[in-house]
Amino acid sequence: MKISVEELNELFKSSGIEILELREDLKSSEKYVDVRIIQDNGYEWAGSIPYFYRRTGLFIENPEDLLAYLTAIKKFFTKESIAKFQKEEKKFWKENMKGSDVTIHFFNELIKIKWTSNFPQNDNPQRRIQDIKEKGYTIASRRNGRKAERLLLPIPRGAETGYEIFSSAFRKKALKTLNEINVYELSSANKHGLLPDHKFPEIRWNEETRAENPDEMPDTEIKEKFQLLDNQRNQQKREVCRKCFQTGERGKLFGLNYFYKGTDKWDTKIPKVGKEAEKGCVGCGWYDIEKWRNGLNKLIEKSQK
Template identity: 30%
Template sequence: MQPNDPITNDKILITGEFTAEKTNDVFKSVVFIYDDIVWEGAIPKYLERQGIVMSDEEISERIPTFYENLNPINRSKWIAESDSQWADKESQTYKVLNALYSGEWECRVHGPVPEVNPQPAARLKALKTMGYVIGSQRRECKHCGGRAMHDILIMLPAFEARFEHGNELRKPMSDRFKERTKSILKFKEVCFGVRRSSKELIIDHKFPSQRWGQPESDNPDDMPESQIRHKFQLLSNQTNMWKSRYCDRCVKENIRGDFMDITWFYEGNAYWQGADKHDENGCVGCPWYDLERWKDELNRVLNS
């Protein structure tokens, strides 16, 4: 399954993949067609606060279950079960949740959310910490036609954390840290070697989270420049999707990714050969682990 390829039958369509703005959460955009209802929503692939990660292959296997779970006829039961867990329905966090009970994309400018809280980001974060699955994306507003941030409550059964350390596997990055890192890396999207604006760039961990077995080290605002260069590279949303796809396959099949059909590695060969599945050394030499070094090493060979 490619990130932007429609699949799977006439009632289930996966139309793309997106990273929720200002988070590391990754979702698949979907269209689910029921008897007389078309639901245009999303299903989770990676949820930082819930400790969830699924490969494209696993999503393909589980999507029939997601389709059944997200049938709109199940919403009233799901909402009743959710409400039974809330003692304080006057809290601002509950009010934001209640505003999303439509199960549809709701605009932060013209939808029900701003009516109860015009700045809901902290409440949304709290809901995610509690286990609620909420996708966020800039979309066209059905009220004014402009593009604005929208949120959708995805009414799936509770997920079980898929890695040992739950939502502590990734450590947070402050806005100051993010901007400093992008500045140190010269705002260069490393796949194509072009400068981009800050909002177009994603800070990518060179060692992919699919292989982590322990929480990452902290990301303090004063992290040494050498450590930043060792740990991170800058990608766009699209090239980050490409890397994620290759890493998903590598975790499953131990076959490294190529770079635009160039199959070459400055260390090792086409097969991942770490001491165990969490060994970062097994990634060294793969183009997607460190694109800048990979291109430098390839140029060195070509020019020798």
């Protein structure tokens, strides 16, 4: 990313995010932005956030995407959010990580959410850190003299950040293929704020279903996988899908109890995550707004005859 820290801070002014440095970890091929995040109530958090992070497929290439990404995850760095993250993740390890007698000591150090190299003696500490990453956690790294330090970030497991990175070429192609229409509003009034939204929500993905979005993706595949939403509706959809995942209550678009397939309950015969889970999303308005709207219009027309 060829831009100075001064230029970045000019772009980030009024965001509550101060850019301190851009740096690269050559050993891991990861890139970091060192930041100070200042919340509206004055609470500050300082640390490193990856913007090239292969484990989650995060590859930010330009300042505008960096601004959008950091703005989206800023909410995770409040004092209250950090405390909640620590409480929930300690509970998660206590209830689900039985048998991780070695790795848990590394986790207990990292959950302090501070730079640390104070890990237990171990023949393969890198493997322990990798084990924790594979649980879905985001961990930053840096060199402090001869020591390698780590910092666990209070971002929800699985990097559910609310912002997905696409190349500028793919985004441009997706907008053109989908006619630059905000499918929620059925309008092209604000083309510049539109984002390609995965119909199949990320919260139900696993490693097998996570896929890249190549610039040469065929138009038919783009239409099958994506719809266009503005950032506000994209965030709203994520919250609806998260609630569905947690409770089994499918989302009701505009509060209407209409599903073009299935009911307002998640089909318990369908897996919650993975490729097969997408079948459980079909019929929900948030999954395919255009198909939902067309189905509802046909139902209205039929009732009027």
